Amino acid sequence: MTLEQVRDTAIAGLEEAKAQDIKVMDVRGLTDVTDFMILATGTSSRHVNAIADKLVDYMKDHGHRPLGVEGQDEAEWVLVDLNDAIVHIMQADARVFYDLDKLWGEELRQIVKKNRES
Numbered sequence: 428m429t430l431e432q433v434r435d436t437a438i439a440g441l442e443e444a445k446a447q448d449i450k451v452m453d454v455r456g457l458t459d460v461t462d463f464m465i466l467a468t469g470t471s472s473r474h475v476n477a478i479a480d481k482l483v484d485y486m487k488d489h490g491h492r493p494l495g496v497e498g499q500d501e502a503e504w505v506l507v508d509l510n511d512a513i514v515h516i517m518q519a520d521a522r523v524f525y526d527l528d529k530l531w532g533e534e535l536r537q538i539v540k541k542n543r544e545s
Contacts, residue, residue: 428489428490428491428511430462430463430511430512433463433491433509433510433511433512434451434462434463434465434511434512436485436486436489436491437465437482437486437507437509437512437514438451438465439485440481440482440485440486440489441465441467441478441482441514441516443481443485444477444478444481444482444485445474445478446467446468446469446478446516447467447468447469447470448466448467448468448522449465449466449467450465450466450467450528451463451464451465451466452464452465452466452528452531454531457531460513461508461510461511461512461513462511462512463511463512463513464512464513464515464527464531465512465513465514465515466514466515466517466522466527466528467514467515467516467517468516468517468518468519468522469516469517469518470518470519471518472501472502472503472518473502475502475503475504475505475516475517475518476499476502476505478505478516479496479499479505479507479516482507482514482516483496483507486509491509493507493508493509494508494509494510495507495508496508502518503517503518503520503521504516504517504518504521504525505517515527
């Protein structure tokens with residue numbers, strides 16, 4: 428599977444699991460850990476866990492086995508590592524508190540751009 432196919436399959440799996448506020452960030456060139464960060468919101472710990480479980484099954488059904496899943500005990504923030512994409516499934520309060528949208532968003536890109544120009 429190409430990395431774009433991994434990204435698109437993960438998005439489809441999240442949509443099927445009724446994840447909310449799905450956002451994809453291309454972080455190539457910003458980190459060596461992954462190519463895409465995908466953020467999604469669940470309405471409760473039960474919903475976050477269900478999204479993660481469905482995403483893992485969906486990816487397996489489409490020929491891509493996740494490397495790991497972390498955070499399902501608390502289910503405030505569950506991370507699904509797909510290698511080419513890391514999926515963060517969070518409850519709304521956690522998503523606001525950690526604000527990964529901003530951390531990996533435009534502000535970081537501006538800092539990296541400035542550092543490369545120096």
